[in-house]
Amino acid sequence: MWQSHLEAECRFSPLTVRAYTDDVTFFALYLGHHNCPKEVTYNDVRSYVMAMVERGDSPRSINRHISAIKSFFNFLIRLGEVEKNPATKLKSLKSPKGLPQYIQPSKMGEIINWALESKDDFEQERDSLIILLFYSTGIRRAELAAIKIGDIDIEQRKIRIRGKGDKEREIPLVDFLAEKLERFLQRHCQKENNFLFLMKENRPISHNELYNTVKRILTAAGVQGKRSPHILRHTFATELLNREAGIRSVQELLGHSSISSTEIYTHNTIERLKESYKNAHPRDRIGG
Incomplete structure (x- = not known):
């Protein structure tokens, strides 16, 4: 249902829908057994973001994960599945303006x-x-x-x-x-x-x-x-x-x-x- 919402209402491309779906899936895997949407907290989302930072993921990739998680929980709020979005207060990371790296x-x-x-x-x-x-x-x-x-x-x-x-x-x-x-x-x-x-x-x-x-x-x-x-x-x-x-x-x-x-x-x-x-x-x- 969420994927259909992304395609029909948000008008996301199939590639973006797939990326968002993968991002939320990885978040659920990170939570393990503690993945009931009602039980997810701000600290859960924040620790997931910190894990990506420590792993060396790019700010751009991390920010997409944050957007995907926010979108997913906003959709659950509309359905009445949860009362609040645990990712609302999470801010996007600033992307450094360095030169693109390349292989010699x-x-x-x-x-x-x-x-x-x-x-x-x-x-x-x-x-x-x-x-x-x-x-x-x-x-x-x-x-x-x-x-x-x-x-x-x-x-x-x-x-x-x-x-x-x-x-x-x-x-x-x-x-x-x-x-x-x-x-x-x-x-x-x-x-x-x-x-x-x-x-x-x-x-x-x-x-x-x-x-x-x-x-x-x-x-x-x-x-x-x-x-x-x-x-x-x-x-x-x-x-x-x-x-x-x-x-x-x-x-x-x-x-x-x-x-x-x-x-x-x-x-x-x-x-x-x-x-x-x-x-x-x-x-x-x-x-x-």
């Missing part, structure tokens, strides 16, 4: 070389393709999870992506990714309406499984700092701009509705230009 080209090259190697094991083949897709297309985790076989056009070297607000966009496939995809489709995929990535139980891969896959591979590769699908999205955008791709083209590829969301990546390229200028400037080279 040399390290990314090592990861890509590993991903392009032939894999006999299904799980390794699937996981290496996940890494290549994130890095080569810059798509979001929810977008990758939603890819169906029918969205892929190997011959035309493009893939259809369903983004935020159910907006569709097409992203070109570089040759090495198209070839890897073609081999994977021939070996493991049957019906066009099936999701591209299925688990052994024949169910679509979850957002958490995608996150854990990327984190495991990037950790094994020695990547420092954040090791998430989003870091590969940052890397994709930063590398394009460093190679002088137009910012409007990058905006379209990333599926940003506002150019300001894309402009954060230009700061990384400006820092790179400053370093290049400093290293190349005659005054610096002759020591003053």
Whole structure:
């Protein structure tokens, strides 16, 4: 019922509804046996948020969890299931305005070389393709999870992506990714309406499984700092701009509705230009 409310009255996209549902489910799992809505307190919600902070979740992700929990309990109030919302007084976290982190080209090259190697094991083949897709297309985790076989056009070297607000966009496939995809489709995929990535139980891969896959591979590769699908999205955008791709083209590829969301990546390229200028400037080279 709550999901229907989010879709019909709040007009949330299917991706947002799924994210909110997952967030509330994780909150219930955190509470364990103490998960009767009437018994949930402000301290329960606050301790859950603190656990996410200690785990290193981003402010953006934590704030979405808070919004989902507030929405769920407001809905229960409407139904008369509870009298008050335990999350009402909880404030959203402030997001730091730091530069997006990204993986250095040399390290990314090592990861890509590993991903392009032939894999006999299904799980390794699937996981290496996940890494290549994130890095080569810059798509979001929810977008990758939603890819169906029918969205892929190997011959035309493009893939259809369903983004935020159910907006569709097409992203070109570089040759090495198209070839890897073609081999994977021939070996493991049957019906066009099936999701591209299925688990052994024949169910679509979850957002958490995608996150854990990327984190495991990037950790094994020695990547420092954040090791998430989003870091590969940052890397994709930063590398394009460093190679002088137009910012409007990058905006379209990333599926940003506002150019300001894309402009954060230009700061990384400006820092790179400053370093290049400093290293190349005659005054610096002759020591003053």
